[in-house]
Amino acid sequence: MSGNTPQFHLGDNVTIHGGHHNIGVQHNNGRAGEALPPEVAAMFARLAAEVAELARDSRVHEQDRQSLTETLPVLRHPASEEQRGRRNALLLLAGVTQSIGEAAAPALGLANQLLALISG
Structure with missing residues (x-):
């Protein structure tokens, strides 16, 4: 990424320092209740x-407004959701805002930035 976009890695991270038969993965799934980086929050x-x-x-459209409203709890309290819940809300939001058009461009841009950040 470039510019002023903050860079974070949320997801699996595997480091191997020599040895044989290394088995293990550190899962960074953004579990519910974990603090998010301040810039992401x-x-x-x-x-x-x-x-x-x-x-x-x-x-x-009324159905789009309802879908937007359904994403608000996750957007307002993202740390209380697991990464999958945040990602699903952002994907729904990206689809809805894209269909709305120009009026939703700022929301679509933010949703896409957040998706890129949390998807690694």
């Missing part, structure tokens, strides 16, 4: 604000 907070605004926009 701030991006989730900005995205939650964008999504809350879109969910109130009467120009957005």
Whole structure:
């Protein structure tokens, strides 16, 4: 990644320092309750604000507003979700915001940035 985009690695990390028959994997799955890096938490907070605004926009189709509203608990409290739950919410959000169009461009951009960060 380039520019001012923060770089984090969330996911499996395997390091082998010699030896034979090495078996083992350190799983960094972002378990529920673990603190997120401050920059990632701030991006989730900005995205939650964008999504809350879109969910109130009467120009957005009712079903899309409902889908947006369903992602808000995860966006507002991402550390309370496992990585899979955060990723699923972001994927849903990316699809919905893409279908909304120009009005949802800031939310789509943030969702895509977060997906890239948490997907490694």
